[in-house]
Amino acid sequence: MRRDWIYALLLLLPAMVLLMGFTHIPAIETVISSFFSTPHGRRPAHFVGIDNYLYLLEDDVFIRSCWNNLIYAAITIPASIIIALVMALFVHSRMAGLSFLRMAYFTPTVLPMIAVGNIWLFFFTPSFGLIDQIRALFDLPAQNWMGDPDTVLYTVLVVAVWKNAGFFMIFYLAALQTIPEPLREAAKLEGAGRWTFFRRVTLPLIMPTTLFILVNAIINSVRLIDHIFIMTLGGPNNASRLLLYHIYETAFEYWDTASASAMTVVILFVLSLLAIGQFFWLDRKVHYK
Amino acid sequence: MSAAHPAHHGRSIELQSISKSWDQTKALDSVNISIPAGSFTALLGPSGCGKSTLLRIIAGLETATEGTVRIGDEDVTRRPPDKRDLSMVFQSYALFPHLDVAENIIFGLKTRKEPKKQRTEKLLAVAELMGLEKLLDRKPGALSGGQQQRVALARAVIAERSICLMDEPLSNLDAKLRHEMRVELRALQQKLGFTMVYVTHDQAEAITMADQVVLLNAGQVEQVDAPRALYDAPRSTFAARFIGTPPMSLFEASALGDMGRQLSRDAGTELLLGLRPEAVTPNEKGHLKATIAAAEFQGADTMLDCLVGDEMITVRASGRSHFAAGSPVSLSFAPEELALFDKASGARLIKSQKLVEALRS
Numbered sequence: 001m002r003r004d005w006i007y008a009l010l011l012l013l014p015a016m017v018l019l020m021g022f023t024h025i026p027a028i029e030t031v032i033s034s035f036f037s038t039p040h041g042r043r044p045a046h047f048v049g050i051d052n053y054l055y056l057l058e059d060d061v062f063i064r065s066c067w068n069n070l071i072y073a074a075i076t077i078p079a080s081i082i083i084a085l086v087m088a089l090f091v092h093s094r095m096a097g098l099s100f101l102r103m104a105y106f107t108p109t110v111l112p113m114i115a116v117g118n119i120w121l122f123f124f125t126p127s128f129g130l131i132d133q134i135r136a137l138f139d140l141p142a143q144n145w146m147g148d149p150d151t152v153l154y155t156v157l158v159v160a161v162w163k164n165a166g167f168f169m170i171f172y173l174a175a176l177q178t179i180p181e182p183l184r185e186a187a188k189l190e191g192a193g194r195w196t197f198f199r200r201v202t203l204p205l206i207m208p209t210t211l212f213i214l215v216n217a218i219i220n221s222v223r224l225i226d227h228i229f230i231m232t233l234g235g236p237n238n239a240s241r242l243l244l245y246h247i248y249e250t251a252f253e254y255w256d257t258a259s260a261s262a263m264t265v266v267i268l269f270v271l272s273l274l275a276i277g278q279f280f281w282l283d284r285k286v287h288y289k
Numbered sequence: 290m291s292a293a294h295p296a297h298h299g300r301s302i303e304l305q306s307i308s309k310s311w312d313q314t315k316a317l318d319s320v321n322i323s324i325p326a327g328s329f330t331a332l333l334g335p336s337g338c339g340k341s342t343l344l345r346i347i348a349g350l351e352t353a354t355e356g357t358v359r360i361g362d363e364d365v366t367r368r369p370p371d372k373r374d375l376s377m378v379f380q381s382y383a384l385f386p387h388l389d390v391a392e393n394i395i396f397g398l399k400t401r402k403e404p405k406k407q408r409t410e411k412l413l414a415v416a417e418l419m420g421l422e423k424l425l426d427r428k429p430g431a432l433s434g435g436q437q438q439r440v441a442l443a444r445a446v447i448a449e450r451s452i453c454l455m456d457e458p459l460s461n462l463d464a465k466l467r468h469e470m471r472v473e474l475r476a477l478q479q480k481l482g483f484t485m486v487y488v489t490h491d492q493a494e495a496i497t498m499a500d501q502v503v504l505l506n507a508g509q510v511e512q513v514d515a516p517r518a519l520y521d522a523p524r525s526t527f528a529a530r531f532i533g534t535p536p537m538s539l540f541e542a543s544a545l546g547d548m549g550r551q552l553s554r555d556a557g558t559e560l561l562l563g564l565r566p567e568a569v570t571p572n573e574k575g576h577l578k579a580t581i582a583a584a585e586f587q588g589a590d591t592m593l594d595c596l597v598g599d600e601m602i603t604v605r606a607s608g609r610s611h612f613a614a615g616s617p618v619s620l621s622f623a624p625e626e627l628a629l630f631d632k633a634s635g636a637r638l639i640k641s642q643k644l645v646e647a648l649r650s
């Protein structure tokens with residue numbers, strides 16, 4: 001028996017070392033350092049209690065980033081899920097030439113976010129960009145979408161939706177393909193049209209996938225910020241500054257690790273709350289096979 | 290049966306020169322069948338002969354390349370499935386996995402927005418009829434195969450459609466349950482009076498349940514008859530080989546020696562002869578000398594595979610008898626039981642009374 005335990009531990013060791021070293025220990029250290037001041041040269045970090053958190057409440061840029069991220073999440077999550085589902089339904093209906101479309105939809109997913117940012121940078125460029133060139137055809141004036149604080153958040157948001165939707169579509173497509181054809185025919189015999197079938201059969205049956213996608217979409221709405229480095233750097237006037245970008249800058253541009261740790265802990269806390277909520281509330285309403 | 294569920298009357302189905310082809314395959318070739326109102330008709334044939342396709346054309350889930358489908362007096366060829374007044378039980382049952390039994394059964398009523406009170410009444414009546422009262426709030430995943438089958442049936446009968454189509458509904462059940470369900474299905478159909486079109490590849494199922502059996506072969510109708518007629522008088526070698534367990538033995542006329550050659554000469558063509566296993570008996574005075582190739586004890590019967598020359602004839606002997614493989618045996622048969630087929634076309638030939646007399650002597 002004892003020998004078995006040793007074997008088990010040895011087998012687990014590599015994974016455990018990696019997981020602990022790169023996930024658990026840094027996470028715990030972040031929580032700890034959020035209660036300490038930032039060390040400077042000769043002045044080591046000292047315990048400051050919840051001061052770091054209190055400062056956050058007064059930090060306008062942090063508050064602004066929170067709002068931006070909230071709007072960003074509130075639009076990208078539903079938009080990418082709905083677009084993914086619509087594309088999947090479209091691609092699932094067997095039409096000629098659809099394998100090409102399938103690939104086209106999926107392309108954004110395989111591109112790195114930096115490349116995606118560059119592509120959209122070209123789309124949005126004033127006067128020369130694709131969007132303005134199309135607008136020019138209709139004699140509309142050039143527009144600096146990324147230079148205007150009122151519209152810049154939406155430009156980075158569109159990119160995220162574009163990137164996410166193709167990825168989520170693949171999951172929906174897989175889910176749709178598990179729905180047996182006789183179900184559709186049985187419903188047809190009972191006089192259920194396409195919409196009724198979608199609402200009463202398809203939608204409930206792909207709920208597990210929707211839940212999975214939802215979790216991913218929420219995480220992505222916090223995590224997916226690479227394109228901001230390429231497109232806007234959070235500007236102008238912090239109008240496209242998202243939380244993670246703000247944390248990155250605070251930590252690695254200004255080296256204010258105390259503040260950055262506190263913000264990280266806030267995000268972690270909110271995300272955990274959401275995850276718990278999903279598992280306890282949504283899970284019960286979802287039918288698993 | 291409660292008042293909420295009065296017996297309803299079936300409607301007839303008329304299939305007129307139905308053909309169906311896909312790019313390369315021709316699944317059905319000019320099929321003509323008429324199915325009387327209120328009858329139990331089995332579509333029988335080997336796998337891939339087009340039974341399901343034909344059923345789906347009746348249902349409207351598939352459109353025929355050519356031909357007309359008539360239900361009652363109406364031409365429904367171009368009508369959508371839900372406007373044809375029929376229900377269907379799928380081989381996989383096609384129950385909605387996320388809905389409980391009650392919701393599955395009333396799916397159609399709900400879709401057609403029947404009032405709640407009426408829905409509940411019908412549900413209770415059907416649940417009682419099918420013995421599902423205790424299972425109404427279970428999900429299909431928590432039911433046995435037989436119970437799922439019942440739910441699928443309940444869903445098919447609740448709307449009191451005049452026609453019920455079934456595609457191999459018992460093929461996923463074990464042998465014992467299959468037998469019970471056969472009896473039950475037949476009783477249900479007679480009680481409710483709808484027209485049943487029942488697809489199966491199992492000839493025993495077709496023979497035991499149906500009023501009329503439509504035997505299909507490679508997309509064409511081979512024979513349409515009542516089970517007894519189909520068994521007693523197969524009109525082709527295909528029908529002879531397909532019906533019966535074990536089926537009719539077919540052998541070259543030469544196996545009967547001079548008598549066989551005489552038969553061929555009289556008929557003016559090469560013959561195949563057919564004998565049902567129960568029409569042949571081991572008999573010391575029998576003219577037919579054979580060797581037992583195999584003896585299979587089945588309880589009530591012992592099936593003997595007998596070699597006559599190069600030809601194999603199956604004999605149903607009593608289970609009490611003792612035959613050993615390899616031993617010689619004499620066989621006799623009643624001349625009127627002998628079936629004659631044209632070897633080239635497979636068609637059944639009528640044997641004259643004179644011939645029967647000649648064989649007797």
Ligand SMILES: Nc1ncnc2c1ncn2[C@@H]1O[C@H](COP(=O)(O)OP(=O)(O)O)[C@@H](O)[C@H]1O
Pocket residue numbers: 311314315316334335336337338339340341342343
């Ligand atoms: N959707 C389809 N596309 C192409 N060929 C089909 C299709 N459905 C059936 N077939 C062909 O039609 C023939 C009859 O099929 P089917 O009616 O399912 O046979 P059965 O139910 O008697 O086993 C088969 O050769 C089958 O391959």
Ligand SMILES: [Mg+2]
Pocket residue numbers: 340341342
């Ligand atoms: Mg079939």
